[in-house]
Amino acid sequence: MANPIHLLQHTIPSFIQAKLAFIATDPLPWKESVLTFSWVVWAFETYLLYRQFPNYSKPKPPLELVAFFPDDKFEQGQKYGASKAKFSAASLLYSQLLETGLIVFDVYARSWDAATALMAKLGYSSEYE
Numbered sequence: 001m002a003n004p005i006h007l008l009q010h011t012i013p014s015f016i017q018a019k020l021a022f023i024a025t026d027p028l029p030w031k032e033s034v035l036t037f038s039w040v041v042w043a044f045e046t047y048l049l050y051r052q053f054p055n056y057s058k059p060k061p062p063l064e065l066v067a068f069f070p071d072d073k074f075e076q077g078q079k080y081g082a083s084k085a086k087f088s089a090a091s092l093l094y095s096q097l098l099e100t101g102l103i104v105f106d107v108y109a110r111s112w113d114a115a116t117a118l119m120a121k122l123g124y125s126s127e128y129e
Helices: 004-019 030-057 071-104 107-121
Strands: none
Touching: 030 071, 071 107
């Protein structure tokens, strides 16, 4: 007589595989997907930053705030805001280019492999990953 546990071990997985056969098994283009998403996020953040630039060129504060900001402090704040926005734009671009390079040239994967090799040399097995 057949072992019922043995039957379950082989029947249920084949049943599940048959039900899920419609799912494609082709590898996902993960690198292209990650890069696309990353560049879309960068473009959105840059767009939001760009939308703020007209606010930094206003010579006077809004009428509701005139009483709270002397002209010299408002002008100083405008200059600071414009400088900060320009630096943020350059920083975002640099970070995005760096991240793109790390992904395109598989630096993350190679770092993982190097860390795995180092752990093996130190006597740790894959259970410590």
